[in-house]
Amino acid sequence: MSAKIEQLHSSNEVEMTFNSEEETFERKGRVKWFNTVKGFGFLVPEDEPGDIFLHLSCLRESGHEYVAEGVTISCQVARRGKGLQAIKILDIDTSTAVPFQPSPVEASNVTRHPAVRAEGEFVDTIVKWFDPVKGYGFLTRGEGTQDIFIHMETIRNEGAMPVQAGQTLRVRVGDSDKGPQAAEIERTTL
Numbered sequence: 001m002s003a004k005i006e007q008l009h010s011s012n013e014v015e016m017t018f019n020s021e022e023e024t025f026e027r028k029g030r031v032k033w034f035n036t037v038k039g040f041g042f043l044v045p046e047d048e049p050g051d052i053f054l055h056l057s058c059l060r061e062s063g064h065e066y067v068a069e070g071v072t073i074s075c076q077v078a079r080r081g082k083g084l085q086a087i088k089i090l091d092i093d094t095s096t097a098v099p100f101q102p103s104p105v106e107a108s109n110v111t112r113h114p115a116v117r118a119e120g121e122f123v124d125t126i127v128k129w130f131d132p133v134k135g136y137g138f139l140t141r142g143e144g145t146q147d148i149f150i151h152m153e154t155i156r157n158e159g160a161m162p163v164q165a166g167q168t169l170r171v172r173v174g175d176s177d178k179g180p181q182a183a184e185i186e187r188t189t190l
Helices: 003-010 056-061 152-158
Strands: 024-035 041-045 052-055 072-080 085-091 119-130 136-139 147-153 170-175 179-183
Touching: 024 052, 024 085, 052 056, 052 072, 056 085, 085 152, 119 179, 147 152, 147 170, 152 179
Parallel strands: 052 085, 147 179
Antiparallel strands: 024 041, 024 072, 041 052, 072 085, 119 136, 119 170, 136 147, 170 179
């Protein structure tokens, strides 16, 4: 990551709040990249040069924790000292996401995630977030329920890539040493 981007993110000049006197306008762009660990990413707007800065706090306000490369986002944007910044997400279209292409690895380099035994019936869940770089994410059954860990190995085994935040999945859950974990994905939800 370039020093300029690091400086932009760490700078106190990056405003995370909306000023009601600030001029805003609607823009649509595709996700250039988004890093959940760093907490930000950039959109490439359809109709003007330059990128739109997208902070995780803005994404979270729309109920999302992660967006994949290529996803189309409509948002309210403000022109700030360092350039355009998304301040409110209006719509997210995941159909334009770049298909996930796992990098080829030798079998000897693959760390297999321990499988858990599925228990009970399939349950409806929603993907809270999933980071293909980290290889895991979390599902939810709704407000007030414990999150369900989902590992990329389970997703690969079921042929469910890519998985996006907000996507509905029917899964069977098992207990791991760290809590509930998705053990199986119902193929009809893919």
